[in-house]
Amino acid sequence: MGTTKHTDAGFLTVLLQDEIGGLQILHQNQWIDVPPTPGALVINIGDLLQLISNDKLRSVEHRVVANKKGPRVSVACFFTTALAPSTKVYGPIKELVSDDDPPRYRETTVQEYSQYSFATGLGVPRLDHLKL
Numbered sequence: 001m002g003t004t005k006h007t008d009a010g011f012l013t014v015l016l017q018d019e020i021g022g023l024q025i026l027h028q029n030q031w032i033d034v035p036p037t038p039g040a041l042v043i044n045i046g047d048l049l050q051l052i053s054n055d056k057l058r059s060v061e062h063r064v065v066a067n068k069k070g071p072r073v074s075v076a077c078f079f080t081t082a083l084a085p086s087t088k089v090y091g092p093i094k095e096l097v098s099d100d101d102p103p104r105y106r107e108t109t110v111q112e113y114s115q116y117s118f119a120t121g122l123g124v125p126r127l128d129h130l131k132l
């Protein structure tokens with residue numbers, strides 16, 4: 001089974017891959033295979049880390065292309081507080097913004113961003129609506 005092109009909505013995703021492969025990232029408009037290394041952990045930066053880092057860290061677009069090599073097992077651990085109700089507001093970290101590099105996003109809560117992400121679905125650039 002594959003997935004359509006998307007970015008991960010949370011802060012960080014840790015992926016444990018097997019030897020089957022299929023994960024690709026979009027780099028300079030080209031899909032690049034992530035070589036499968038059984039037991040290795042792939043770390044994906046998510047949208048909320050991009051937001052709080054004011055674009056210093058980028059949440060890369062990726063997808064999974066199914067191949068015929070066999071059943072594929074991928075264990076994903078999403079670092080986010082999406083399911084825990086919290087009014088904590090996240091915006092670009094103040095140490096990372098300056099007069100020359102002002103905040104690029106408005107503040108949001110994880111809940112608000114997660115709800116928006118679920119509603120838009122995969123494949124839609126979801127950070128754009130928070131851009132200042």
Ligand SMILES: O=C(O)CCC(=O)C(=O)O
Pocket residue numbers: 003008013015023062063064074076
């Ligand atoms: O299965 C994979 O390698 C990636 C899965 C993924 O992109 C996700 O769960 O967000």
Ligand SMILES: [Fe+2]
Pocket residue numbers: 006007008013062
């Ligand atoms: Fe993903």
